[in-house]
Amino acid sequence: MxxxxxxxxxxxxxxxxxxxxxxxxxxxxxxxxxxxxxxxxxxxxxxxxxxxxxxxxxxxxxxxxxSFKFNKYLSIISGLFFGTFVGLFASALAEVLNVIPVLSRKMEITEYIPFLIISILLGKVSASLLNWLVLVSYK
Known part of the structure; x- marks a missing residue:
C-alpha cells in the first residue's frame, strides 16, 4: 500500500x-x-x-x-550537440528576458556583448563535454 x-x-x-x-x-x-x-x-x-x-x-x-554506452568519440559528438542545444536554449531564454542588454548596460560593457555571448556558448559546450566525457563515464 x-x-x-x-x-x-x-x-x-x-x-x-x-x-x-x-x-x-x-x-x-x-x-x-x-x-x-x-x-x-x-x-x-x-x-x-x-x-x-x-x-x-x-x-x-x-x-x-x-545508460547510453557511448565510446569516447561518440560522447564528444553528442556532447557538442547537447552543448549546442543548451547554449541555444540559454541564449533564447536570455534574449526573451533581455538579460544580456540589461546586464551590459548596467555593467557598462556594451562593446563586449559579442564576447559575452561567445563565452556563454563556450561555457555551456565545455560543461556539457565535461559532463559526458568525465562524469558520465564514472557512473
Whole structure:
C-alpha cells in the first residue's frame, strides 16, 4: 500500500513539475521566438511535439537504469550537440528576458556583448563535454 501511495505521489509530482516546465517555456515564448528567428513559423507544432516527446523520454531515462554506452568519440559528438542545444536554449531564454542588454548596460560593457555571448556558448559546450566525457563515464 505504501508503494502505491509513493508511486502516486511521485507521478503526481512529476506531472506538476512537467506542466510547470512546459508552462514556463510556453509563457516565455521560446519556441515561437526560435521559429521566428529561423524563419520556420510553419513548423511550430512539430517543435512543440518534439519538445513534449523529448522531455517525456528523458524523464523516463533519467529515472531508469538505462545508460547510453557511448565510446569516447561518440560522447564528444553528442556532447557538442547537447552543448549546442543548451547554449541555444540559454541564449533564447536570455534574449526573451533581455538579460544580456540589461546586464551590459548596467555593467557598462556594451562593446563586449559579442564576447559575452561567445563565452556563454563556450561555457555551456565545455560543461556539457565535461559532463559526458568525465562524469558520465564514472557512473
Amino acid at each position: 505504501l508503494r502505491v501511495l509513493l508511486a502516486f505521489i511521485g507521478l503526481s509530482t512529476g506531472i506538476v513539475v512537467g506542466n510547470a516546465a512546459g508552462a514556463f517555456i510556453a509563457l516565455l515564448g521560446v519556441v515561437p521566438r526560435l521559429a521566428q528567428i529561423s524563419d520556420t513559423d510553419e513548423k511550430i507544432p512539430l517543435y512543440e511535439w518534439i519538445l513534449i516527446l523529448s522531455m517525456t523520454m528523458f524523464s523516463f531515462i533519467f529515472f531508469s537504469d538505462f
